Amino acid sequence: MDMNEIKEIFFQECEEQLAELESGLLRLNDGDRDPETVNAVFRAVHSIKGGAGAFGLDDLVSFAHVFETTLDCVRSNKLEPNQDVLKVMLKSADVLADLTNVARDGGSVDQARSAQLIRELEALAKGEAPPAAAPVAAAPKAVAAPVAPAPVSNDEGFVPVAFSFDDFGDEDEAVADLPSYEIVFKPKSELYTKGNEATLLLRDLSRLGEMSIHCNMDGLPSLDQMDPEAAYFSWKVSIKTDKGEDAIRSVFEFAEWDCDLEVTAHETGEASEAVADDLPMQPVPFDLSALDDEPDAPLGVVEEEEQIAAVQEAVAAAEAASNVVQMAASASRAPAADKGAAAAAAQNNAQQASSAAAPTIRVDLDRVDRLINLVGELVINQAMLSQSVIENDSNGVSSINMGLEELQQLTREIQDSVMAIRAQPVKPVFQRMARTVREIADITGKSVRLVTEGENTEVDKTVIDKLAEPLTHMIRNAVDHGLEMPEKRIAAGKNAEGTVKLTAKHRSGRIVIELSDDGAGINREKVRQKAIDNDLIAADANLSDEEIDNLIFHAGFSTADKVSDLSGRGVGMDVVKRSIQALGGRINISSKPGHGSVFTMSLPLTLAVLDGMVVTVAGQTLVVPLTAIVETLQPDAAAIHSFGATQRLISIRNSFCPLVDVGRILNFRATQANPVEGVALLVESEGGGQRALMVDAIQGQRQVVIKSLEANYTHVPGIAAATILGDGRVALILDVDAVVAASRGQSLQHETSLAAAG
Amino acid sequence: MAAKKAARKSLSLAPVLDLNEANALHGKLMALRGNPLAIDASAVERVGALCVQVLMAGAKSWEEDNQSFTFAKVSDAFTKTTQLIGVNIDHLMAKEI
Numbered sequence: 001m002d003m004n005e006i007k008e009i010f011f012q013e014c015e016e017q018l019a020e021l022e023s024g025l026l027r028l029n030d031g032d033r034d035p036e037t038v039n040a041v042f043r044a045v046h047s048i049k050g051g052a053g054a055f056g057l058d059d060l061v062s063f064a065h066v067f068e069t070t071l072d073c074v075r076s077n078k079l080e081p082n083q084d085v086l087k088v089m090l091k092s093a094d095v096l097a098d099l100t101n102v103a104r105d106g107g108s109v110d111q112a113r114s115a116q117l118i119r120e121l122e123a124l125a126k127g128e129a130p131p132a133a134a135p136v137a138a139a140p141k142a143v144a145a146p147v148a149p150a151p152v153s154n155d156e157g158f159v160p161v162a163f164s165f166d167d168f169g170d171e172d173e174a175v176a177d178l179p180s181y182e183i184v185f186k187p188k189s190e191l192y193t194k195g196n197e198a199t200l201l202l203r204d205l206s207r208l209g210e211m212s213i214h215c216n217m218d219g220l221p222s223l224d225q226m227d228p229e230a231a232y233f234s235w236k237v238s239i240k241t242d243k244g245e246d247a248i249r250s251v252f253e254f255a256e257w258d259c260d261l262e263v264t265a266h267e268t269g270e271a272s273e274a275v276a277d278d279l280p281m282q283p284v285p286f287d288l289s290a291l292d293d294e295p296d297a298p299l300g301v302v303e304e305e306e307q308i309a310a311v312q313e314a315v316a317a318a319e320a321a322s323n324v325v326q327m328a329a330s331a332s333r334a335p336a337a338d339k340g341a342a343a344a345a346a347q348n349n350a351q352q353a354s355s356a357a358a359p360t361i362r363v364d365l366d367r368v369d370r371l372i373n374l375v376g377e378l379v380i381n382q383a384m385l386s387q388s389v390i391e392n393d394s395n396g397v398s399s400i401n402m403g404l405e406e407l408q409q410l411t412r413e414i415q416d417s418v419m420a421i422r423a424q425p426v427k428p429v430f431q432r433m434a435r436t437v438r439e440i441a442d443i444t445g446k447s448v449r450l451v452t453e454g455e456n457t458e459v460d461k462t463v464i465d466k467l468a469e470p471l472t473h474m475i476r477n478a479v480d481h482g483l484e485m486p487e488k489r490i491a492a493g494k495n496a497e498g499t500v501k502l503t504a505k506h507r508s509g510r511i512v513i514e515l516s517d518d519g520a521g522i523n524r525e526k527v528r529q530k531a532i533d534n535d536l537i538a539a540d541a542n543l544s545d546e547e548i549d550n551l552i553f554h555a556g557f558s559t560a561d562k563v564s565d566l567s568g569r570g571v572g573m574d575v576v577k578r579s580i581q582a583l584g585g586r587i588n589i590s591s592k593p594g595h596g597s598v599f600t601m602s603l604p605l606t607l608a609v610l611d612g613m614v615v616t617v618a619g620q621t622l623v624v625p626l627t628a629i630v631e632t633l634q635p636d637a638a639a640i641h642s643f644g645a646t647q648r649l650i651s652i653r654n655s656f657c658p659l660v661d662v663g664r665i666l667n668f669r670a671t672q673a674n675p676v677e678g679v680a681l682l683v684e685s686e687g688g689g690q691r692a693l694m695v696d697a698i699q700g701q702r703q704v705v706i707k708s709l710e711a712n713y714t715h716v717p718g719i720a721a722a723t724i725l726g727d728g729r730v731a732l733i734l735d736v737d738a739v740v741a742a743s744r745g746q747s748l749q750h751e752t753s754l755a756a757a758g
Numbered sequence: 759m760a761a762k763k764a765a766r767k768s769l770s771l772a773p774v775l776d777l778n779e780a781n782a783l784h785g786k787l788m789a790l791r792g793n794p795l796a797i798d799a800s801a802v803e804r805v806g807a808l809c810v811q812v813l814m815a816g817a818k819s820w821e822e823d824n825q826s827f828t829f830a831k832v833s834d835a836f837t838k839t840t841q842l843i844g845v846n847i848d849h850l851m852a853k854e855i
Contacts, residue, residue: 187807192777198807202843213844220811223791223819228784229777232811235844 010051012362014100017044019431021093026434029086035075042071048096050254057103060096063114067092070121079124088120094435178209178240181248184262186234191258193229202235204251209241234260361461363421371417378410412703415609419460423605426504426513427455429468433475433502440479447486447496448479453503459511459605466583467513467603470576474515474599475500477573482519482597492594494518510585510627511605516598522591524548549589549597553577582710586737602737610706612733613681614699614725618668621731622695623704623723628736630682630690632698635659635675646672650680650692657682659692660743662734666718683736691740702726706733718742768830770798775809783809787816792823800831805839817850 024041027034049064070089073079081089095114102109183205187198205211213235220232241247245263252261385403392400430452441448459467483489483498490496501516524545531537531551543551553573580587585603604610612623613632639651640659648659659680663669673694680692704723709716709732720735767790772779787795797813799805820827829850840847 192806192808195777197776199805199810199839199843206842213842215844217814217845220815220818222822223784223787223812223815226784226812226815228780228812229808231807232815233807233843233845237844 007055008360010055011100011104012360013051014048015428017048018093018097018100019428020044021096022090022431022434025086025090025093028081029083029090033081038071038075038081042068042075045071045096048100052100052103055103057099059109059114060099060103063092063096063099063118066118066121066125067096070125073125085124088117088124090438092117092121094438097435178242180238180240180266181245182262182264182266183237183239183248184234184260185237185252186260187231187255188258188260189227189230191255192231194258196255196258198231198233198235201251201255202237205237205239205248208243208247208251209239211237211239213237361422361424367417367420371414371421374410374414374417378407378414381406381410415703419609422461423458424461424464425456425458426464426467426511429464429471430455430502430504432468433471436472436475437479437500440476444480445485446479446483446498448483448498448500450475451499451501453501454505457504457506457511459504459603463511463583463603463605466579470579470601471502471513471515473573473576475502478515478517478519478597478599482517482521484520488520506605507602510602513601513603514598515601516596518596521593521595521597522549522552522589524591524593527551546590549591552589553587581715604706609703610733612702612704612723614702614704614731615679615681615695616697616699617666617695618663618673620668621699621725621729622662623702623731623733624681624683624693624695625720625733625736626701628683630684633680633682633692635678635680635692635694637676640675648672648675650675652682652692657690657692658743659694660739661694662739663694663696665739665742683740689740691743693734693736693739704731704733766796767793768796768798771802771805771836773801773803775802775805777806777808780806780808780812784812787812791819792825794826795820796826796828796830798831799829799836800833802833802836805836807843810840810843810845814845 021041021044024037024044027037028041045064045068049061049068052060052064067089070079070092074081074085079085095109095117098109099114101107185198185201187196191198202213214237216234216236217232219234220226226232239248245265248263249256249261252259381403385400385407388399388403434450434452437448437450440446478500479498483500484492484494486496489498499518501514503514503516505512505514527548528537528543528551531548531554532539534554536551536554537543553576577587580601580603583603585601587602588600589597590600591597610623611626613626613629615622615624633652635650641649641651641656643649643658648661649656650659651657659675661672663673664671673696675694678694678696679698680694682690682692684690702725704725706721707723709719709722712722716732718735718738719732720738721733722730723733725731769786769790771783775783795816817827827850829847832847832851837847
């Protein structure tokens with residue numbers, strides 16, 4: 001594993017830490033005063049700082065340091081985390097995220113913004129109210145202070161320990177008068193396995209002042225009984241320093257969880273002499289410079305592995321996973337590579353090298369284990385099958401069939417496991433949205449609260465990656481166009497603070513993401529007028545409310561009076577719709593004037609495989625997603641009732657359900673089929689209602705691999721995708737909801753023209 | 759004295775004695791047990807606590823076996839690190855040769 005890989009893992013960790021940070025801050029913002037929450041926030045910043053230090057990312061370290069200092073004040077109850085404080089902190093979290101991204105992808109950050117935030121954070125740490133604009137003179141000091149003591153020229157990567165000691169007293173004081181401390185340092189084995197090194201900790205400790213040390217080797221077993229990687233030594237150190245206990249503890253900052261550490265202070269030097277009496281202490285008066293000039297050999301990585309080492313287990317898992325995932329990941333590779341290329345353009349060579357690391361995902365070890373088990377089973381099954389084939393003569397066909405059945409089951413389980421590996425919670429995407437909301441709220445001067453639900457809903461990684469962009473567009477729209485200004489809201493009798501709600505849930509094998517706001521809703525009159533102005537519809541067109549609402553998905557459509565920085569340039573909803581469609585999803589809007597709008601996106605959970613029922617319609621083979629089907633039944637002539645001119649209903653257990661002739665809607669045949677000769681599939685559509693889809697015959701259930709029609713041909717209304725059957729023929733996968741919608745009168749053709757226009 | 763006449767082995771330490779090296783060093787020492795040993799630490803540039811542990815455990819075991827365990831040559835970095843972490847190797851320094 002080279003440095004770039006480790007760095008890549010660090011950035012992945014950072015993303016998790018940032019998410020943790022943000023959710024913690026948001027909980028605090030909601031009035032959560034649990035010390036554990038504050039600790040979690042603190043730890044997140046602390047870990048980022050540690051890792052960043054190991055990689056020499058000085059900007060990140062210095063900002064994180066200031067942030068951490070302020071958080072420490074909150075942690076020690078010196079600072080009340082009120083709304084103003086949290087506002088600064090949330091902004092700081094954003095800047096921290098920016099700095100992390102810059103460190104990864106290159107580019108630049110808004111220096112003025114981070115400098116301003118550093119000032120605000122420092123002011124908070126000192127117990128002042130956040131200044132609107134702190135004196136500029138404070139800025140250079142603020143930025144310089146944390147950086148200065150970091151031995152940047154020294155490539156050892158031990159930067160995080162370089163705390164700002166500026167506050168501490170003058171070093172010229174007579175050593176004899178210095179307070180002395182007794183330190184008992186007992187490393188645990190984990191300290192070493194995480195790549196920390198006791199010698200380096202002791203070296204840093206020795207820099208604080210005059211130090212005597214005793215190494216306790218009592219625990220050391222004989223050579224043949226020892227574990228070379230376990231910790232046996234422990235140390236008793238007495239040190240005279242004016243830097244205080246905090247400085248001593250900060251030396252062990254990154255190791256404190258992996259060692260037993262006791263620091264006791266003695267008023268004068270006497271006590272330490274008493275200690276020296278009963279234990280032979282070795283003074284450490286050396287010029288340790290020889291140790292400082294260690295060559296920066298590749299093996300020096302161990303030193304730099306402060307934080308990174310902590311995730312080495314995860315690395316192993318990630319590596320194993322990425323190997324497995326490579327098979328399934330080819331689909332996601334292409335966009336990722338695009339992104340990489342775009343980023344690389346903006347980078348210098350060194351950074352290019354770091355971005356070249358292949359995209360990875362972090363996977364639960366359990367899931368990998370399960371997969372490995374299954375593959376083992378597969379191998380056994382394969383052996384059994386070939387055995388059966390060889391023994392065919394004596395044993396007959398039945399054992400082969402049994403083996404085949406087992407193989408089938410295994411294949412399916414393996415497939416499920418692989419899919420589970422790619423499944424990731426939507427949480428990171430949702431959390432990014434929180435930031436978008438904050439920023440837009442700031443710019444527009446609106447007060448907005450983002451409520452998220454179902455962040456842990458899991459969906460394929462590819463879907464997650466492609467979800468962020470349309471969601472951002474929609475959130476922008478919701479805040480900028482949807483919500484009213486606070487005065488207007490109060491006038492309308494609503495809470496001045498607008499609410500944007502983002503929820504994710506699983507429904508019938510798809511993920512449904514809902515974005516709702518409690519704003520003004522869509523101004524249909526305005527939308528209609530605008531559409532007429534833009535020649536999207538005829539002036540006398542008679543449109544239902546729903547149709548008007550859907551006009552906003554047309555290209556070049558914006559109802560905002562002014563074009564703002566954020567939205568209103570007419571690119572937006574059409575792009576959103578197209579990206580959702582490209583994912584095999586659908587987007588719907590429902591709006592209540594005065595009460596807000598709800599956008600509902602429904603996306604497939606995975607882009608690779610689905611369970612389908614293979615049916616025949618007018619001589620064509622179609623696949624109906626199994627998740628949509630509630631039940632199948634053979635219609636009775638008596639159960640069929642005519643309704644209106646062309647509609648028919650089927651009576652199922654004393655309730656009526658519209659009968660949808662699939663062959664007719666897809667234009668497979670010109671006349672209506674006779675329901676009695678076919679089979680009805682009772683399906684649940686996303687709208688919630690049930691429909692009976694009429695097909696000619698059911699061939700069977702099968703798992704099919706989805707092949708995108710959009711990518712290989714073009715979008716076909718009513719058809720979600722295609723697949724290849726066992727006999728090599730192509731079968732189309734029915735888009736149940738589109739067909740159901742078509743049966744409600746909007747013909748598929750109409751949908752096509754809308755799509756073509758969009 | 760018969761035992762002392764067993765072939766004197768020598769072991770040159772790697773320049774970097776870190777976590778990764780601890781196991782290897784342990785293995786090397788185990789293989790050399792029962793023979794007087796002179797360790798050449800002159801190439802050592804960096805040494806971690808784990809390897810010092812292994813070496814000290816070695817010294818202990820050699821002592822139990824009544825064999826000599828000495829550091830024939832040591833580098834500056836090796837000496838300083840052992841002094842820094844309070845491990846006294848003076849008695850193991852080569853004297854008779």
